[in-house]
Amino acid sequence: MGVVQSLGELPYAAYLQKFEDDRLEHDGNYTEVHLDQVELDGGEATSAKFIESALTQVTLAEVGLERARFSDVWLSRNRWVGVRLIEAEWLDVSMLDSSLAGVQAYGSRMRRVTFQRCKIDTLNLRGATLVDVSFEDCEINELDCAGAALTNVTFPGTAVRNARMSQVKCKKVDFRGARELDVADGADSLRGAIVDERQLIELGPALAAALGIIVK
Structure with a gap:
């Protein structure tokens, strides 16, 4: 089943209520809420819950969403700058x-x-x-996954640049199909990842440096 591409296709679209506040609240409950063309600068919404909700054309700048929960949430054409999602939980979420x-x-x-x-x-x-996470046709610059646990993570059509993978734990992480794969450090921690022949060649210098191999 593919990713829903329009708001009207969501199974809960008919129940969505328009978000009419001027800020997000700490521990706020945003169930079946539609945030549309909202701009929020700053503020704390720690432990907020977004359940069966949609965010479209939402701009968030320096907003604190630590330990927030997103469950069955659809996000489209959002712009998030400096948002803090520390220890947040995302389940069944699509961001387009x-x-x-x-x-x-x-x-x-x-x-x-x-x-x-x-x-x-x-x-x-x-x-x-991250479990069952897909980055499809994305541009990713400066990705820091140090110490992360990645299971069944894929990157079809995506350019991954300057990735930091030190001490990452990989299980069924599939880079095949990625347009670019540039690992800045931690190439030796990619055990369990799947790459194609071209990517293996591109990773050669990073792997050699990580393993202390001198190429002359």
């Missing part, structure tokens, strides 16, 4: 055609999450747990 910059999501947990056609600059996933 969005831009993320400077997002802090270390220690977060993501399961059955799809990023599609997104531009991502500086994403911190240190110590995060």
Whole structure:
């Protein structure tokens, strides 16, 4: 089953209520809520819950969403800058055609999450747990997965640049189909990852440096 591409296709679309507040609340409950063309600058929404909700054309700047929970959430054409998703939980989430910059999501947990056609600059996933996560046709610059646990994570059509993979735990991580794969450090921690022949050649210098092999 593919990713839902329009708001009206969501199974809970008919129940969505328009978000009419001027900020997100700490421990707020946003069930069956539609945030549309909302711009929020700053503020704390720690432990907020977004359940069967949609966020479209939402701009978040320096918003704190630590330990927030996103469950059955659809996000389209969002722009998030400096958002803090530390120890947040994402379950059955789709993010489409969005831009993320400077997002802090270390220690977060993501399961059955799809990023599609997104531009991502500086994403911190240190110590995060990702299961069944797909980055499809994305541009990812500065990806930090140090110490993360990645299971069944794929990157079809995606350019991954300057990835930091030190001490990452990989299980069925599949880079085949990625347009680019540039690992800045931690290439020796990619045990369990799947790459194609071209990517193996591209990873050669990083693997040699990580293993202390001198090439002359």
